[in-house]
Structure formats: C-alpha cells, structure tokens
Amino acid sequence: MKKAGPRLNAIVDGLMDWGIENLVYVPSSHAAPVIRGLEARGVPSLMANREEEAVGIAGGLALAGRKVAILMQDNGFGNAMTALATFAVQYHIPIPIFANSRGGLGEYNAMIHSISEAAPKMLNSIGVRVERLTVSDRVDVWRANTSAAAKISVMQHRPIVTLFDALHPLIEPAE
Amino acid sequence: MKRIEALTVIDELFAGDLLVVTCGATARELASFSRRDSHLPLLDAMGLTSPVGLGVALGYPGSVGVIDGDGSLLMGFSILPTLAIYAPANLTVIVLDNEQHASADLVPSQAARIDLAAAARGLGIPVETCNDLAGLREAITSTRASGTFGMVFAKIEPGNSADIPLLLADPAVLGATFARAVGSRSAN
Numbered sequence: 001m002k003k004a005g006p007r008l009n010a011i012v013d014g015l016m017d018w019g020i021e022n023l024v025y026v027p028s029s030h031a032a033p034v035i036r037g038l039e040a041r042g043v044p045s046l047m048a049n050r051e052e053e054a055v056g057i058a059g060g061l062a063l064a065g066r067k068v069a070i071l072m073q074d075n076g077f078g079n080a081m082t083a084l085a086t087f088a089v090q091y092h093i094p095i096p097i098f099a100n101s102r103g104g105l106g107e108y109n110a111m112i113h114s115i116s117e118a119a120p121k122m123l124n125s126i127g128v129r130v131e132r133l134t135v136s137d138r139v140d141v142w143r144a145n146t147s148a149a150a151k152i153s154v155m156q157h158r159p160i161v162t163l164f165d166a167l168h169p170l171i172e173p174a175e
Numbered sequence: 176m177k178r179i180e181a182l183t184v185i186d187e188l189f190a191g192d193l194l195v196v197t198c199g200a201t202a203r204e205l206a207s208f209s210r211r212d213s214h215l216p217l218l219d220a221m222g223l224t225s226p227v228g229l230g231v232a233l234g235y236p237g238s239v240g241v242i243d244g245d246g247s248l249l250m251g252f253s254i255l256p257t258l259a260i261y262a263p264a265n266l267t268v269i270v271l272d273n274e275q276h277a278s279a280d281l282v283p284s285q286a287a288r289i290d291l292a293a294a295a296r297g298l299g300i301p302v303e304t305c306n307d308l309a310g311l312r313e314a315i316t317s318t319r320a321s322g323t324f325g326m327v328f329a330k331i332e333p334g335n336s337a338d339i340p341l342l343l344a345d346p347a348v349l350g351a352t353f354a355r356a357v358g359s360r361s362a363n
Binding site: 047 | 195215217218219220222223224225226227228229230231232233234235251253254256257261346347349350351353354357358361
C-alpha cells in the first residue's frame with residue numbers, strides 16, 4: 001500500500017481547504033494515497049468502474065449541489081471524452097478532476113505514453129481546461145492550486161482537469 | 176405497451192420528484208407532453224443516465240427516478256454493479272426495454288437475446304418486471320414503497336411514436352433549471 005508524500009498530501013489538504021463533500025474515483029495505484037487521505041479525513045467516496053461512469057455520478061452529485069471531485073489516472077480520459085463533452089461541458093457541470101499523469105520521466109510502462117501525452121490535447125479540444133502540478137512546484141503551490149482549481153471549476157460551471165506527476169524520480173518518498 | 180404510454184405513467188408517478196431521462200426518442204417523447212423543471216433529459220449522453228441518477232440520488236434526500244433504455248444501459252453496463260453496491264434507497268431505475276436501439280435505425284439490441292433483469296437480480300438488485308401499463312404502475316409503486324433501491328424492467332413495444340418534435344433545448348439551461356429544482360426541493 002503506497003503512502004502519500006508531502007505533495008500528494010497537499011492535494012488532500014487543498015481539497016479539504018475547498019470543502020470537498022464527495023469523492024468519486026477510478027482506482028489507480030498512484031492516485032490511491034490521495035483517495036485514502038481523503039477517506040481518512042471523512043470524505044465519503046464512491047468507486048466507479050470506468051471513467052465515463054465517474055463523470056456521470058460526479059455530475060449528478062454536482063447537480064444536487066454537492067462539492068464533488070474525481071480522482072483518476074490520465075490514461076482514462078479516452079474513456080471519459082464523450083461523457084465530458086456531451087454532459088459535463090454541455091450541461092455546464094462543475095467537476096474538478098485530479099488525475100495522476102503517466103508517460104512522463106518516471107514512467108515504467110512501455111506503451112502508456114501514447115494516451116497520456118495526447119490527453120491534454122484531447123481535453124483542450126473539447127474545451128476542458130488543463131492545469132498541471134509538477135515536481136518543480138513547491139508543496140504549498142500544490143495545495144493552493146488544488147483548492148484554486150476546484151473553486152474555479154465551480155465558479156465557471158465547467159469541469160477542470162489538474163494533472164499531477166506522482167511518478168517523477170524526484171517526487172518525495174512517503175514520510 | 177408503447178413507450179409514450181409508459182412515459183405517461185412514469186411522469187404521473189414522479190410528478191413531484193426528480194427524473195433523469197435517457198437520450199434520443201425517449202427524451203423527445205416525454206418532452207412532447209410533459210416539460211418539468213424536475214426533469215433532466217440527457218440529450219446525447221447515451222449510457223450515462225443511470226450514473227447521473229445515482230449521483231443525484233446520493234446528493235439529494237428525496238425520491239429520484241431514472242428512465243433508462245435497454246440500449247443505453249448496455250452501453251454503460253458497468254453501472255449495474257455500482258448501483259448494486261451503493262444502492263441509495265431513494266433511487267428507482269426504470270428500464271424501458273424494447274429490445275432494440277430504436278433511436279439508431281431500430282437495430283436489435285442484445286436485450287433481445289439476454290435477460291437484463293436477471294443480470295440485475297444476479298448482482299443482488301431488487302427487481303420488478305412488467306409488460307403492461309397496470310404492471311408498470313404497480314411495479315414502480317411497490318419498488319418505491321419498499322424503502323430500498325430497486326429497478327423496474329418494463330418490456331415495451333419496439334419503434335418510436337410518429338411526429339414527435341426534436342428536443343432542441345440548450346443543455347446548459349436544462350442543467351441549471353434542474354439544479355434549481357433540486358435546490359428548491361432540498362430546502363423544503
């Protein structure tokens with residue numbers, strides 16, 4: 001079981017700062033420390049089997065007035081594209097989505113970069129804004145930007161994706 | 176039982192509650208005789224109706240209905256185990272099963288050869304089945320009265336009603352209107 005280092009803990013802190021009320025996630029070993037961190041803080045979580053399913057469930061929660069975020073991995077955006085474009089974008093649903101990025105300089109898998117490198121372009125092409133949290137950003141920036149991305153998603157009534165690099169060789173180990 | 180007849184019964188039974196409606200001819204037929212702020216028609220998000228309904232039901236204390244179709248449910252079939260596990264007691268999912276993709280040139284769906292209701296039962300979901308209007312009314316009423324999550328699988332005639340106008344509403348307006356309806360009911 002992976003433990004969160006300071007930067008992944010900062011995502012948890014940032015979402016708590018925002019006032020997250022529900023979490024919908026698709027399993028990912030690299031996002032798991034964030035999921036467990038939110039569950040440990042008492043945030044109700046729901047596991048979806050596919051990314052488009054997560055968009056639908058989170059969108060329903062958002063329409064019911066809940067502050068809800070999605071945790072997933074960026075190679076799942078291929079699955080989620082139609083749900084994002086025809087539902088979340090078109091219906092102006094505020095869903096902050098946080099996805100660990102794959103295919104970067106810490107990658108250990110030979111093929112995953114094909115989808116992960118394309119994910120930001122795919123998202124931009126349907127009008128979804130993409131922010132990034134990198135190993136070069138300070139821990140307090142990860143926390144502040146997490147909270148800010150969630151706030152802007154609600155303010156602008158649209159999904160916003162924040163990609164975070166949990167695999168970089170210099171990302172801090174768990175404490 | 177024609178789909179538009181089934182929709183009339185569902186609309187009446189959920190008149191004071193929230194209703195998430197699947198795309199295509201189903202949404203158009205319902206909108207042709209009933210437009211309510213508490214209706215959320217998904218204009219093009221096939222496969223997403225039951226996930227959206229689950230989310231709404233988890234965030235709202237009152238009764239929530241979902242009108243799904245066999246084709247739409249099959250497209251997002253992974254929602255069935257999720258419904259079985261989270262199973263909010265205030266949610267009723269009604270599947271209008273015409274054994275075809277009626278909005279896609281009437282292509283037969285896999286529901287013509289498999290038993291969708293049995294699949295749901297196999298996952299532990301309380302299921303009612305029916306094939307006429309009286310049975311539909313009874314199945315929905317008893318499911319809602321049970322105090323648990325449940326699904327109603329209703330066999331309907333194939334095809335679509337004639338001369339139904341397109342539903343050309345702005346999705347952003349539909350979403351905002353529905354969210355306001357949820358908010359006003361939550362406050363009461």
